[in-house]
Amino acid sequence: MKDAMDPDQYCQEKAAASGSSFYYSFMFLPRDKRRAITALYAFCREVDDVVDECSDPGVASAALNWWRAQVEKIYGGRPQHPAAQALVPVAQQFNISREHLLEIIDGMEMDLEQARYPDFKSLQLYCYRVASVVGLLAAEIFGYTDRRTLKYAHDLGIAFQLTNIIRDVGEDARRNRIYLPMDEMQQFGVTAAEILNAKESDNFQKLMAFQIERAQRFYRQALEHLPEVDRKAQRTGLIMAAIYRATLDEIVAGGCHVLKERVSLTPLRKLWLAWKTWLKS
Numbered sequence: 001m002k003d004a005m006d007p008d009q010y011c012q013e014k015a016a017a018s019g020s021s022f023y024y025s026f027m028f029l030p031r032d033k034r035r036a037i038t039a040l041y042a043f044c045r046e047v048d049d050v051v052d053e054c055s056d057p058g059v060a061s062a063a064l065n066w067w068r069a070q071v072e073k074i075y076g077g078r079p080q081h082p083a084a085q086a087l088v089p090v091a092q093q094f095n096i097s098r099e100h101l102l103e104i105i106d107g108m109e110m111d112l113e114q115a116r117y118p119d120f121k122s123l124q125l126y127c128y129r130v131a132s133v134v135g136l137l138a139a140e141i142f143g144y145t146d147r148r149t150l151k152y153a154h155d156l157g158i159a160f161q162l163t164n165i166i167r168d169v170g171e172d173a174r175r176n177r178i179y180l181p182m183d184e185m186q187q188f189g190v191t192a193a194e195i196l197n198a199k200e201s202d203n204f205q206k207l208m209a210f211q212i213e214r215a216q217r218f219y220r221q222a223l224e225h226l227p228e229v230d231r232k233a234q235r236t237g238l239i240m241a242a243i244y245r246a247t248l249d250e251i252v253a254g255g256c257h258v259l260k261e262r263v264s265l266t267p268l269r270k271l272w273l274a275w276k277t278w279l280k281s
Contacts (some may be wrong), residue, residue: 011041040138043086106129120214169195212256219241
């Protein structure tokens with residue numbers, strides 16, 4: 001069945017169905033780059049869905065191993081999955097490394113193995129694998145001339161993942177996952193039980209203010225690293241940064257009630273931010 005599908009069409013539908021900020025940032029790209037980034041995004045969604053939608057960790061782990069085999073086939077063989085098939089020409093054209101794709105899968109696998117993070121250093125490894133690596137591959141697709149752009153892509157990935165973590169605290173807690181570093185929870189006097197039971201307190205608000213400031217710091221750092229010469233090529237990342245930062249601002253403006261609600265921007269607002277950022281960059 002999957003072999004009969006047009007791989008690019010499959011990836012396009014996967015990206016559109018997600019309604020993600022990524023989708024809005026791809027719209028202004030030239031066709032070949034749009035096709036490439038959409039294939040990469042579809043691949044990331046597929047491996048992420050394995051972890052999120054499979055209740056049996058053993059089955060999920062086996063599925064991730066199947067995806068590792070698909071990655072190998074991208075570089076020599078015939079992958080069965082349309083998202084992997086779509087990546088075959090992309091990997092050749094845009095210097096997409098096998099190691100990076102495997103590292104993304106390693107990051108997703110961390111969700112099967114740990115539901116808590118003792119400190120920011122351990123959380124940062126997770127953020128690097130599931131987000132910074134994607135940012136580095138995206139930078140290859142968009143194109144760059146100055147290697148400092150890779151530092152920008154790395155830090156922007158961390159900022160995006162920290163924003164996701166802040167936005168999804170309540171949703172993750174309902175899956176018994178807490179991505180806030182445990183030593184920082186302790187520092188602010190917030191227990192895991194309070195988060196799991198959606199109990200908001202002044203201490204929780206202070207803990208979240210601390211997390212939000214760190215995310216903002218990574219955005220600032222990333223944008224400082226982006227050399228002017230590569231700014232135009234990396235406009236897609238700047239669009240995503242605008243959408244993600246607006247989401248963070250919305251969380252703050254709404255009183256940071258992330259345990260009970262999940263803030264998201266409307267499609268129209270995302271489109272407007274995308275268009276405005278594209279014109280400005």
